[in-house]
Amino acid sequence: MKIYRINMSNLSSTIEEVPDEWRLMGGRALTSAIVAKEVDPACNPLGSKNKLVFAPGLLTGTMAANSGRLSVGSKSPLTGGIKESNAGGTAAQRFAKLGVKALIIEGIPPGDKYYCVHVHKDGVNIKEETELLDKGNYEVIKTLTDRYGENTGVMTIGQAGEYKMSAANISVKDPKGHIRSAGRGGLGAVMGSKKIKFITLDDNDGAGIEIADKEAFKNAAKIFNKGLLSHPVSGDALPKYGTDVLVNILNEAGGLPTKNFRRGNFAGAEKISGETMYDTIMERKGDPTHGCHVGCVIRCSQTYNDKNNKYLTSGFEYETIWGFGAGCEVDDLDIIATADHECDDIGLDSIEMAVTMQTAMEAGVISFGDGPGILKLLGEVKEGTPLGRILGNGASFTGKAYGLTRVATVKNQAIPAYDPRSVKGVGVTYATTPMGADHTAGYAVTANILKVGGFVDPLQKEGQIELSRNLQVATTFIDSCGLCIFVAFAVLDSGDVAQAMVDMVNAQYGTKSSIGDWFELGRTTLQTEKEFNRAAGLTSKDDRLPEFFSEEVPPHNAIWDFTNQELDSVLPF
Amino acid sequence: MNVTIKLFAQLREGRFGVENSEVPEQSRVKDVVQSLNIPSDHVKICLVNGKDTGTDHVMQNGDTVSLFPAVGGA
Numbered sequence: 001m002k003i004y005r006i007n008m009s010n011l012s013s014t015i016e017e018v019p020d021e022w023r024l025m026g027g028r029a030l031t032s033a034i035v036a037k038e039v040d041p042a043c044n045p046l047g048s049k050n051k052l053v054f055a056p057g058l059l060t061g062t063m064a065a066n067s068g069r070l071s072v073g074s075k076s077p078l079t080g081g082i083k084e085s086n087a088g089g090t091a092a093q094r095f096a097k098l099g100v101k102a103l104i105i106e107g108i109p110p111g112d113k114y115y116c117v118h119v120h121k122d123g124v125n126i127k128e129e130t131e132l133l134d135k136g137n138y139e140v141i142k143t144l145t146d147r148y149g150e151n152t153g154v155m156t157i158g159q160a161g162e163y164k165m166s167a168a169n170i171s172v173k174d175p176k177g178h179i180r181s182a183g184r185g186g187l188g189a190v191m192g193s194k195k196i197k198f199i200t201l202d203d204n205d206g207a208g209i210e211i212a213d214k215e216a217f218k219n220a221a222k223i224f225n226k227g228l229l230s231h232p233v234s235g236d237a238l239p240k241y242g243t244d245v246l247v248n249i250l251n252e253a254g255g256l257p258t259k260n261f262r263r264g265n266f267a268g269a270e271k272i273s274g275e276t277m278y279d280t281i282m283e284r285k286g287d288p289t290h291g292c293h294v295g296c297v298i299r300c301s302q303t304y305n306d307k308n309n310k311y312l313t314s315g316f317e318y319e320t321i322w323g324f325g326a327g328c329e330v331d332d333l334d335i336i337a338t339a340d341h342e343c344d345d346i347g348l349d350s351i352e353m354a355v356t357m358q359t360a361m362e363a364g365v366i367s368f369g370d371g372p373g374i375l376k377l378l379g380e381v382k383e384g385t386p387l388g389r390i391l392g393n394g395a396s397f398t399g400k401a402y403g404l405t406r407v408a409t410v411k412n413q414a415i416p417a418y419d420p421r422s423v424k425g426v427g428v429t430y431a432t433t434p435m436g437a438d439h440t441a442g443y444a445v446t447a448n449i450l451k452v453g454g455f456v457d458p459l460q461k462e463g464q465i466e467l468s469r470n471l472q473v474a475t476t477f478i479d480s481c482g483l484c485i486f487v488a489f490a491v492l493d494s495g496d497v498a499q500a501m502v503d504m505v506n507a508q509y510g511t512k513s514s515i516g517d518w519f520e521l522g523r524t525t526l527q528t529e530k531e532f533n534r535a536a537g538l539t540s541k542d543d544r545l546p547e548f549f550s551e552e553v554p555p556h557n558a559i560w561d562f563t564n565q566e567l568d569s570v571l572p573f
Numbered sequence: 574m575n576v577t578i579k580l581f582a583q584l585r586e587g588r589f590g591v592e593n594s595e596v597p598e599q600s601r602v603k604d605v606v607q608s609l610n611i612p613s614d615h616v617k618i619c620l621v622n623g624k625d626t627g628t629d630h631v632m633q634n635g636d637t638v639s640l641f642p643a644v645g646g647a
Contacts, residue, residue, distance in 0.1 A: 232617070232643035241582060243646030248581050252639040254623045265623075270590070275582065300646070318646050443647050450645050451618055455625070489645050555623055 001101040009107030026058035028479035031073025041535035045077035046193040057482015061096025066484040068293030076185035078166040079436040081533040083185035088292030089172030090153040099207030136345035153201030158347025161188030165392035167352040183349040212510030220503035227497030231490040238300040243318035245274035260358040268331025322417040323354020335371035355414030363402035411436035421558040428468035434529035442472035453492030476522035574634035603628040617643040
């Protein structure tokens, strides 16, 4: 495989051999290793010293189910630390089929011109782009699909990325021409700083995927695939209801943060639940289930139509629905779907923006419950008005602008969808992951609420530190394989599925490593990320939740009661 | 005594979302599950008043029982 490298300072590119140290890395392990090696941790994330790295996972492009995730890495303009954000869509498998282990983009071009990049079997072409500037992601994807054909991968930034906002994401075209996002940490702003509006990928005549032992791979892939389909969560619940099935269970368990984390249950939960969403989709002739990338067997995504049965949004996730819904006390799924559509189109992380709206409500910019007000404020972000530029830089920035202390962020990144006081394991993850508050970094909701991979009482401290640590290590490996996090349900519940995952990697790369050996890659990646963060100026004081979480949260009157020492023991390296 | 029974996801199919129910004193959650013709292995999560209990739990007057099949997301 090769490394493609682009220097935007002089619009040049090179193709490099993959150094030995990166050969057995992919996805998050690789983006973090490259960022740590090549980016000055003290640099300005929007300056010429920062780099933007794209990497498919170790298993991406193979027949392994759910292996089509793309990792994007950089120094984050939101957290000031290292960032990896991953997404489905049409890009990762094209990189893999081209034999591209990573695309590294460095430098910033002089002048005001914008560019587009085309990735193909012989390298890249960099061209000036004028037509699609200031356009939203839906129009960019449609125009490029018309221009280059259905079979072209697309990664793009919306207006938010062009404004270099810290909530800007990188959008990836999905197989239906809709949008998936590398959402978190402001990576769209880094792409905007490098003056790249979009990247297209053509994998025709690519080098393809090398597999050392094809028979062993095929056998392991079969067990893995079957394991995902036979697990009740990935085989039944996710395809039918999508991730929004979580609204009701978090609400019943008292862990659904409501009115900017004041309560753990929401009177309007049923109206925004997965069950209601499913009925609405069926009634409006939408599609309750499709995959975000080719080869996904879980198919948790969906298309949600409006009242006139016209497409409104897809990839409509629990965290977005929680945030604009319960978090803002809005119980209108159509308004929340419109907000999701606008975030995708403008190129905004819908978790960051939902918590930003809660913060704007806290500040009195609009009132709690004001759904139309949310859409109006998203319009300000799109237009780049002064208020829009405050909001588009996220919840912490907005909270600071209005002198607030009740701002739900860690390392300036918004806390998603699970109250850390009543789902304590995920609270430990929020505090300690090098990424800033991120539920996917160590999804302890599994054992706390869903009873997957055992049970750890969500309201007690016992067992949470270990749970979060083990999940953070395992997840980092899953992210490095390019696997969807939802494979974890089957992996956690079945030793055979976990072994099959590792057997696939061994068969592809000709290695004979154990599960423990491969999870060590997760641990060393976390260590690399923490070292980068320390050199960037983050300390253990940044591994803390905001002070307001010492308040009790109804209905269980739970409090955040971990000591600093306990939190510092989670990732003690 | 009176308890509130809430069913979610596939458990609702052919049944109900929420219902108040008169049950004998000392009833356990699993008695309710049986009376609703829900196969016991279809109930993955049982919350009573928002706390995980398991279906052997003896209910009290006024309890809210929330029953879920295996669900998940992130």
